[in-house]
Amino acid sequence: MIKYVDEYRDGEVARHIAKRIATDVRPERTYRFMEFCGGHTHAIFRYGLSDLLPPAIRLIHGPGCPVCVLPIGRVDGAIALSKQAIVATYADMMRVPGSNAMSLFRARAEGADVRMVYSATDALQIARENPEKEVVFFAIGFETTTPPTALAIRQAKIENLSNFSVYCNHVLTPPALRGILDSGAELDGVIGPSHVSAVIGIGPYDFVSEKYGKPIVISGFEPLDVMQSILMLVEQVNSGRAEVENEYSRAVEGNGNARAQMLMEEVFELRDAFEWRGLGWMERSARKISAGYSEYDAEIRFGLITSSASDHKACECGEILRGIKSPKDCKVFGKACTPENPLGSCMVSSEGACAAYYSYGRYK
Ligand code: SF4
Numbered sequence: 001m002i003k004y005v006d007e008y009r010d011g012e013v014a015r016h017i018a019k020r021i022a023t024d025v026r027p028e029r030t031y032r033f034m035e036f037c038g039g040h041t042h043a044i045f046r047y048g049l050s051d052l053l054p055p056a057i058r059l060i061h062g063p064g065c066p067v068c069v070l071p072i073g074r075v076d077g078a079i080a081l082s083k084q085a086i087v088a089t090y091a092d093m094m095r096v097p098g099s100n101a102m103s104l105f106r107a108r109a110e111g112a113d114v115r116m117v118y119s120a121t122d123a124l125q126i127a128r129e130n131p132e133k134e135v136v137f138f139a140i141g142f143e144t145t146t147p148p149t150a151l152a153i154r155q156a157k158i159e160n161l162s163n164f165s166v167y168c169n170h171v172l173t174p175p176a177l178r179g180i181l182d183s184g185a186e187l188d189g190v191i192g193p194s195h196v197s198a199v200i201g202i203g204p205y206d207f208v209s210e211k212y213g214k215p216i217v218i219s220g221f222e223p224l225d226v227m228q229s230i231l232m233l234v235e236q237v238n239s240g241r242a243e244v245e246n247e248y249s250r251a252v253e254g255n256g257n258a259r260a261q262m263l264m265e266e267v268f269e270l271r272d273a274f275e276w277r278g279l280g281w282m283e284r285s286a287r288k289i290s291a292g293y294s295e296y297d298a299e300i301r302f303g304l305i306t307s308s309a310s311d312h313k314a315c316e317c318g319e320i321l322r323g324i325k326s327p328k329d330c331k332v333f334g335k336a337c338t339p340e341n342p343l344g345s346c347m348v349s350s351e352g353a354c355a356a357y358y359s360y361g362r363y364k
Pocket of ligand 1: 342
């Protein structure tokens with residue numbers, strides 16, 4: 001039984017797993033595995049896992065970075081809201097460029113009241129402390145960050161906090177995975193989400209094996225988790241299996257977190273369709289605030305209409321999020337686009353593929 005996080009980073013064990021992978025891979029083929037989450041991309045680059053793997057293993061970055069997948073139109077929406085209210089959001093969202101090189105950070109420099117928070121609860125506190133002002137929480141994220149936003153909305157209702165609302169941009173993992181598989185991406189397996197799966201469980205991934213015939217292994221974010229998951233995927237491919245397996249059993253249970261799921265059901269409902277950067281419009285792929293809590297919906301309160309907008313013309317984030325291109329294919333990577341001066345969302349968040357390539361220098 002491993003007790004401490006360092007043990008999930010043991011180089012000796014990683015090399016041992018790498019040897020097993022190298023022994024198992026068949027020389028005549030490649031194994032194309034998509035790591036869905038930016039957290040996995042980050043672990044792969046930070047710990048140099050690609051250097052341990054045989055050339056037969058090809059890792060493809062997926063769309064699992066909530067900052068990266070938000071389209072420019074929704075960033076523009078938050079900037080528009082900052083002209084009417086205090087906007088509270090996570091640090092990364094302040095730096096994502098919207099249209100015309102505008103960002104929430106720049107809006108703040110021009111006088112808007114934009115505040116960085118660590119959680120939806122922090123935004124709630126800002127609303128309590130500023131009863132004479134409107135406070136909007138710019139909420140983003142997959143199923144991991146959705147329950148805390150639901151809790152904040154429910155708490156606002158309990159306290160009858162009338163100056164608090166949420167600009168809801170919470171998205172769902174399974175439709176994104178389906179979108180990738182429908183797009184014809186050439187994959188032999190998927191390294192599946194870890195924290196998301198702790199909330200939604202394992203069942204929602206059955207379609208990956210049943211409909212698309214691909215194996216998926218739910219994987220933790222530590223380097224040994226990722227290495228072990230790759231080994232499990234190789235073993236599935238070699239034996240012709242396509243199953244949902246759980247490497248991250250220390251945190252993920254089959255049915256996930258029932259209380260978190262009930263909370264999300266109560267406070268949110270599915271949107272008919274939602275636009276994703278790179279993946280386009282996808283049906284029932286995002287949440288909005290349910291009718292029972294609609295007074296906390298910033299889009300309704302401020303009559304916000306979101307329009308689509310194009311990415312910077314040099315930016316390849318869309319192709320990178322679909323697993324078609326890699327950051328080094330982008331002509332402005334590391335030149336005009338750096339973490340200090342990001343042109344696209346994939347360079348902003350530490351979970352973004354471009355930021356991971358840049359930060360750990362492995363593209364060199
Ligand atoms: S390097 Fe910058 S411009 Fe190029 S794809 Fe990445 S985020 Fe977009």
